[in-house]
Amino acid sequence: MKPAPFDYIAATSVDMAAAALADGGDDAKIIAGGQSLVPLLNFRLLRPSILIDINRIESLAFISETATDIRVGALTRHYQLETSPVIARHLPVLSCAMTHVAHLAIRNRGTIGGSLAHGDPAAELPMMALLLDAELHIGSVAAARITAARDFFLDALTVDLNAGEIVTEIALPKLPPQTGWGFAEVSRRGGDFALAAAAATLAVAAGAIVEARIALSGIGRTAVRAATAESLLVGHALEPPLVSQAIEAVRAAIGPDTDLHASADYRRHLAGVLTGRALAAAWRRANESAA
Amino acid sequence: MSKTRDITVTVNGEAFAAAVEPRLLLADFLRHTLGLTGTHVGCEHGVCGACTVLLDGDSVRSCLMFAVQADRRSVETVESLGRIGAMNRLQEAFHEHHALQCGFCTPGMLMTTTDLMKKYRLETDDDIRDGLSGNLCRCTGYEHIIKAIRAVVDRKAEDTR
Numbered sequence: 001m002k003p004a005p006f007d008y009i010a011a012t013s014v015d016m017a018a019a020a021l022a023d024g025g026d027d028a029k030i031i032a033g034g035q036s037l038v039p040l041l042n043f044r045l046l047r048p049s050i051l052i053d054i055n056r057i058e059s060l061a062f063i064s065e066t067a068t069d070i071r072v073g074a075l076t077r078h079y080q081l082e083t084s085p086v087i088a089r090h091l092p093v094l095s096c097a098m099t100h101v102a103h104l105a106i107r108n109r110g111t112i113g114g115s116l117a118h119g120d121p122a123a124e125l126p127m128m129a130l131l132l133d134a135e136l137h138i139g140s141v142a143a144a145r146i147t148a149a150r151d152f153f154l155d156a157l158t159v160d161l162n163a164g165e166i167v168t169e170i171a172l173p174k175l176p177p178q179t180g181w182g183f184a185e186v187s188r189r190g191g192d193f194a195l196a197a198a199a200a201t202l203a204v205a206a207g208a209i210v211e212a213r214i215a216l217s218g219i220g221r222t223a224v225r226a227a228t229a230e231s232l233l234v235g236h237a238l239e240p241p242l243v244s245q246a247i248e249a250v251r252a253a254i255g256p257d258t259d260l261h262a263s264a265d266y267r268r269h270l271a272g273v274l275t276g277r278a279l280a281a282a283w284r285r286a287n288e289s290a291a
Numbered sequence: 292m293s294k295t296r297d298i299t300v301t302v303n304g305e306a307f308a309a310a311v312e313p314r315l316l317l318a319d320f321l322r323h324t325l326g327l328t329g330t331h332v333g334c335e336h337g338v339c340g341a342c343t344v345l346l347d348g349d350s351v352r353s354c355l356m357f358a359v360q361a362d363r364r365s366v367e368t369v370e371s372l373g374r375i376g377a378m379n380r381l382q383e384a385f386h387e388h389h390a391l392q393c394g395f396c397t398p399g400m401l402m403t404t405t406d407l408m409k410k411y412r413l414e415t416d417d418d419i420r421d422g423l424s425g426n427l428c429r430c431t432g433y434e435h436i437i438k439a440i441r442a443v444v445d446r447k448a449e450d451t452r
Contacts, residue, residue: 001335005293008313008359038355039336042316051313055360079349079410103425104406106337108349109356190424 003041007050014139014168017054022141022164024050030166031055032075032114035106060113060168063087070172074113082107090174091132093181093199097124100183103191113167116152119159119222122193124185126153127223129170131199131215137169144168153222176203176211180286182278185217186270188261194218195262198250198274202238204286209233214246214278219256219271226250229275238283246279247272298362302327303371311358318342320358321368329369329398333427340426343399344368350406369398372405381405381443388439392430399426404440413444 011017021028029048031037032055040046054060060075063084070090072081081087082098101107101115101124115125116136129136129149136152138145141164149170152160161167175181185197196218203211212233214226229249236242256267295310302325309324316335321327321344333339335354342353345367353366373379378386381401391397400423407413407422419440420433428436 002316002319003314005312005314007293008296008357010359010362034355034360035337035352038357041314042335042354053360083410103340103403104410104422105340105343105350105352105403105425108406109346109351190421192424 001042003038004044004047006041006048008053009050010053010056012056014054014057014060014166015141017052017057017166018139018141018164020050020052021166024052026163028052030117033077033110034114035102035110036114036118036120054166065090068173070174072112072170072172074111074116074167074169076112078102078107078110078112078115079104081112091172093183093201094128094132094172096181096183097128097199100124100185100187100191100194100197106191112170116170117159117161117167119153119157120193121156121220121222122195122197122218123223124194124197124217127197127199127215127217129172130223130225131201131213132172132175133213135171136167137171138165139168140165150225156221175201178205178286178289179203179211180282180284180289182281182285184274184277184281186274196256196267196270196274198271198278200275200278200282202233202279202282202286204283204290207237208235209238209283210235214250214275216250216254216271216275219254219267224254226253226275228253233279238279243276243279247276250275296359296362298359300358300361300363301365303367309358313357313359315358316354317344317356317358317361317366318353320361321353321366324358327368327370331395331398333395333399338425338427339396339399340403341396341399343402343426345402345406348406348409350403367402369401372401380446381408381439384439384443385436388435388442390431390436390439391428396426396428396430400428400436404443408440408444408447413440416441419444 009020028050060073062073078101088095134149181201183199185194201213212230217223229246251272256264258264299308321330331341333341337352337355344353
């Protein structure tokens with residue numbers, strides 16, 4: 001239960017971290033909050049020869065606002081996102097989701113970039129990145145690039161990040177006017193990984209949905225958007241028969257696994273129930289904001 | 292053994308300098324290098340919460356951090372809260388409400404609660420339960436821990452009224 005020996009580099013800039021990562025090759029690993037990485041090191045499931053610590057790169061920890069986006073630095077801690085007034089004002093669904101991320105001691109230390117790069121299929125942040133159409137900024141010694149969240153999560157714990165690349169920032173577009181949101185999750189214990197979670201945003205104009213987004217977590221190899229259910233909703237008011245159709249579309253679209261914590265059938269059932277709750281809350285909030 | 296690093300960590304207000312292997316966990320640095328055995332180590336993978344300490348005032352798992360990462364930073368352990376005969380209000384409440392039996396989880400419970408009370412209002416017992424969901428206790432069934440914390444939160448609210 002102690003990590004194997006490794007060499008340690010405390011990077012003080014992204015360039016320094018990227019250079020160290022390029023030099024270290026496949027054997028080097030970035031450590032940010034370490035809340036998923038250190039357990040893997042303690043169990044010796046991972047034995048990197050070099051650990052590159054980015055915790056001292058202060059320029060990577062920020063939450064800022066532009067005319068169109070909210071930008072979050074990769075080293076921003078979960079607790080900062082949970083309690084940020086900027087996030088609460090523009091992306092309240094994200095503030096709510098963050099309260100479900102693990103426990104305070106983990107939220108104090110764990111980082112946004114780390115959670116996204118880890119890509120746990122039952123975590124809240126990948127699902128939020130999908131819901132909010134996030135763009136991930138990725139740095140390396142070769143070139144910086146930007147990728148959409150929908151192209152980033154490839155499989156369980158597998159993301160579109162090549163050797164030598166570091167997530168540096170995410171950009172979250174602000175939501176359209178009169179958008180309501182909902183978030184619903186079931187876990188065995190507060191702060192545990194979701195057995196299933198659903199989040200929704202509904203933009204409403206003249207009593208009808210003009211944009212619908214539904215994202216789900218814990219129900220497959222990666223978090224997903226429920227595109228079929230989303231398109232069913234556009235152009236209509238959220239009436240009970242429509243909610244039932246959306247729920248059926250969600251259940252048909254996902255392929256959850258059975259594991260120690262829950263059966264595939266139960267997860268599929270939950271995904272539908274939670275989608276219904278998230279949609280109802282989103283519809284109520286969208287109409288309240290119009291009133 | 293990999294090359295050691297020289298670090299200086301302020302622990303409970305006192306600066307300690309040491310040469311550590313990068314792989315040395317902060318929990319082991321506190322217990323074995325400094326002899327501060329109040330911080331307990333249960334699961335060593337961030338699940339049980341027994342090793343919770345404050346890093347620059349924020350609660351963290353000391354088994355999910357390396358000592359080298361605490362270089363030039365400030366750590367508070369359960370030893371900072373009080374001593375026998377001079378316990379702080381939270382420790383007194385744990386004593387009064389019988390919030391421990393074997394005591395293994397208690398340092399983590401106390402350090403977690405210290406941070407929780409700073410950051411959240413803990414208006415309901417469910418808020419307290421939620422806040423403690425990352426700390427395992429195998430003796431008490433949590434009821435008396437909740438009561439102890441409730442008493443301190445309520446008294447704090449009265450004091451500030």
